[in-house]
Amino acid sequence: MELLYIVAGSLVILSGAVMHFLENRKPLHEVDRKKQFRFDLAVIFATAFVVAAIMQFLVTDSVTSALHSSIGLGSSILALPFWARLTLALIVGDLGYYVVHRAMHLNWLWPMHRFHHSTIELYWFSGLRTSMANSLVIRIPYLFALHAFEIPAEGILVTGIMLLIVNFWVHANFEVRLGPLEWLVITPSFHRVHHVTAEELEGHNFGNILSVWDHIFGSAVFPNEIENKLEKGFEVPADEVARQLIGV
Numbered sequence: 001m002e003l004l005y006i007v008a009g010s011l012v013i014l015s016g017a018v019m020h021f022l023e024n025r026k027p028l029h030e031v032d033r034k035k036q037f038r039f040d041l042a043v044i045f046a047t048a049f050v051v052a053a054i055m056q057f058l059v060t061d062s063v064t065s066a067l068h069s070s071i072g073l074g075s076s077i078l079a080l081p082f083w084a085r086l087t088l089a090l091i092v093g094d095l096g097y098y099v100v101h102r103a104m105h106l107n108w109l110w111p112m113h114r115f116h117h118s119t120i121e122l123y124w125f126s127g128l129r130t131s132m133a134n135s136l137v138i139r140i141p142y143l144f145a146l147h148a149f150e151i152p153a154e155g156i157l158v159t160g161i162m163l164l165i166v167n168f169w170v171h172a173n174f175e176v177r178l179g180p181l182e183w184l185v186i187t188p189s190f191h192r193v194h195h196v197t198a199e200e201l202e203g204h205n206f207g208n209i210l211s212v213w214d215h216i217f218g219s220a221v222f223p224n225e226i227e228n229k230l231e232k233g234f235e236v237p238a239d240e241v242a243r244q245l246i247g248v
Contacts, residue, residue, distance in 0.1 A: 007163045016166040019124035023173045031121040031173055040129050046245055051135045067147040077149055089149040096141025098213040101206045111245035112137065120233035122195060128169035133246030144203050166209055189223040195232045
């Protein structure tokens with residue numbers, strides 16, 4: 001397990017370095033990453049330890065065994081190969097993410113998600129600017145699906161690293177065109193529209209891995225050059241930082 005943690009940490013660092021390199025080569029916008037990174041890193045230190053401790057508890061052997069027993073889909077699912085179960089878990093979890101994310105834009109859940117939308121200059125690390133409440137709640141669909149398909153703790157850890165890399169990817173400050181695949185998967189440009197503050201673009205592009213949910217449920221907007229350059233985020237008043245960090 002220790003080796004797995006080392007490999008996982010190395011993958012996170014490597015993926016961050018790749019995103020940084022790609023942003024350096026051809027940034028979509030000019031961003032003061034040093035200024036933004038210091039603030040975002042401070043946010044991570046303020047929230048990550050609490051969230052990480054809770055998530056670590058939820059993937060311990062005893063909790064994993066209990067959840068598999070209570071919500072696991074049983075022997076018919078266990079008969080499937082691991083890769084098939086993991087793929088199905090990610091699809092179900094991603095649909096759940098879409099539903100929860102869309103719900104977070106309703107008035108009663110907006111406070112826990114609002115801080116994430118304060119980012120004015122998007123870049124690969126900025127997706128981690130989020131409240132404690134948001135960080136916990138947004139992971140529940142994936143965690144539920146992974147336990148339902150009886151993915152072991154090691155598989156859940158690997159999935160968590162993959163989802164962190166996805167977070168880097170969708171918030172990256174460069175443009176990638178994938179052609180017809182953009183009907184299926186999220187690109188940085190597709191997600192960037194979600195952060196635009198223009199009223200006519202509110203309530204769009206909620207997906208995390210798959211864009212297909214936005215297309216099915218009518219919330220997809222394909223980005224264009226103008227929309228990618230529209231204003232994003234807002235300044236957080238100093239007396240609201242603590243409250244928004246918690247997500248209340």
